[in-house]
Amino acid sequence: xxxxxxxxxxxxxxxxxxxxxxxxxxxxxxxxxxxxxxxxxxxxxxxxxxxxxxxxxxxxxxxxxxxxxxxxxxxxxxxxxxxxxxxxxxxxxxxxxxxxxxxxxxxxxxxxxxxxxxxxxxxxxxxxxxxxxxxxxxxxxxxxxxxxxxxxxxxxxxxxxxxxxxxxxxxxxxxxxxxxxxxxxxxxxxxxxxxxxxxxxxxxxxxxxxx
Amino acid sequence: xxxxxxxxxxxxxxxxxxxxxxxxxxxxxxxxxxxxxxxxxxxxxxxxxxxxxxxxxxxxxxxxxxxxxxxxxxxxxxxxxxxxxxxxxxxxxxxxxxxxxxxxxxxxxxxxxxxxxxxxxxxxxxxxxxxxxxxxxxxxxxxxxxxxxxxxxxxxxxxxxxxxxxxxxxxxxxxxxxxxxxxxxxxxxxxxxxxxxxxxxxxxxxxxxxx
Numbered sequence: 001x002x003x004x005x006x007x008x009x010x011x012x013x014x015x016x017x018x019x020x021x022x023x024x025x026x027x028x029x030x031x032x033x034x035x036x037x038x039x040x041x042x043x044x045x046x047x048x049x050x051x052x053x054x055x056x057x058x059x060x061x062x063x064x065x066x067x068x069x070x071x072x073x074x075x076x077x078x079x080x081x082x083x084x085x086x087x088x089x090x091x092x093x094x095x096x097x098x099x100x101x102x103x104x105x106x107x108x109x110x111x112x113x114x115x116x117x118x119x120x121x122x123x124x125x126x127x128x129x130x131x132x133x134x135x136x137x138x139x140x141x142x143x144x145x146x147x148x149x150x151x152x153x154x155x156x157x158x159x160x161x162x163x164x165x166x167x168x169x170x171x172x173x174x175x176x177x178x179x180x181x182x183x184x185x186x187x188x189x190x191x192x193x194x195x196x197x198x199x200x201x202x203x204x205x206x207x208x209x210x211x
Numbered sequence: 212x213x214x215x216x217x218x219x220x221x222x223x224x225x226x227x228x229x230x231x232x233x234x235x236x237x238x239x240x241x242x243x244x245x246x247x248x249x250x251x252x253x254x255x256x257x258x259x260x261x262x263x264x265x266x267x268x269x270x271x272x273x274x275x276x277x278x279x280x281x282x283x284x285x286x287x288x289x290x291x292x293x294x295x296x297x298x299x300x301x302x303x304x305x306x307x308x309x310x311x312x313x314x315x316x317x318x319x320x321x322x323x324x325x326x327x328x329x330x331x332x333x334x335x336x337x338x339x340x341x342x343x344x345x346x347x348x349x350x351x352x353x354x355x356x357x358x359x360x361x362x363x364x365x366x367x368x369x370x371x372x373x374x375x376x377x378x379x380x381x382x383x384x385x386x387x388x389x390x391x392x393x394x395x396x397x398x399x400x401x402x403x404x405x406x407x408x409x410x411x412x413x414x415x416x417x418x419x420x421x422x
Contacts, residue, residue, distance in 0.1 A: 100304070
């Protein structure tokens with residue numbers, strides 16, 4: 001999946017305007033969480049993902065601009081599409097700001113403030129928990145477990161044997177010893193850790209018996 | 212709470228650097244959700260709140276810059292603080308992008324694309340539900356109900372008789388007929404509506420009997 005800097009992903013041109021804008025919206029939301037997570041856990045991997053997502057945003061922005069020009073037939077069309085481009089632009093600016101944030105890690109250590117200490121005070125906290133091999137969440141997908149509906153914790157990223165998965169889809173299966181980065185309230189996190197540690201059985205009926 | 216454009220809130224100078232950056236982080240996260248909500252529900256009120264929060268960010272940015280200059284005694288201090296200012300800057304840029312997004316509403320109607328249609332395709336959806344007078348969530352605080360831990364739905368804003376409350380604190384009490392704007396999964400929303408509609412009793416033990 002590695003792409004050189006000057007490579008423009010032309011496949012994205014085939015996406016509809018709706019798909020393009022939806023993807024930009026989704027990235028603009030997750031990238032802010034990822035940027036704060038990168039700073040909190042001083043993680044170069046997560047910082048790299050933020051930079052990759054920012055590049056993807058550039059491709060999407062290019063694709064949506066071309067697509068909009070091709071779609072405009074009348075002045076009314078063009079006016080509507082200019083509004084859509086304004087949103088795409090704002091979404092891209094959010095990604096750029098997130099990437100600026102993580103570039104702090106290129107600075108020498110003494111230039112970095114004690115960020116994790118600072119960010120710990122925030123209302124919605126970003127935290128990490130590891131899945132014990134005793135946890136009965138192991139070998140179930142995120143969708144089966146419905147972790148977000150059941151605990152309120154949103155999974156931002158998972159680190160497993162294969163490396164990182166960011167903004168994971170519901171069909172991703174959890175494995176023993178995976179580290180999970182989540183965002184949510186203190187109560188929700190305390191609840192989640194009961195299950196990830198294996199101290200309590202995962203009760204909700206959403207757990208399917210066959211993976 | 213109305214402030215003229217050129218008024219600088221000097222009270223913010225009394226906040227610690229940590230408090231200032233934490234507040235900027237919290238705003239940078241909620242403001243993106245609010246901007247998308249304003250577009251989805253074509254709400255001038257929510258758009259106004261986005262613009263107010265952007266102004267608050269300007270005040271915070273000014274305060275953090277002054278505070279950082281006052282705090283720096285040595286070159287090491289100054290280098291650390293410059294990193295902190297870079298994050299503050301990125302948080303402010305996110306707020307600026309969110310405000311750009313909602314300024315689309317100042318355009319004539321024909322310039323606005325069918326945004327709600329587009330945003331409905333997004334993974335994490337923003338939705339609205341109204342609290343029935345039959346719901347036993349009525350007269351309980353958000354904290355007592357632990358809505359986020361129990362359903363995974365994060366409350367972005369509440370519209371009640373007194374107007375809008377954005378990014379509500381846990382001590383806010385829900386009233387009959389309040390409209391709640393939430394963000395989360397489809398499953399979580401379906402779950403939540405069972406209770407807001409009064410069709411099912413709110414079971415979780417977190418409900419205290421006295422408000």
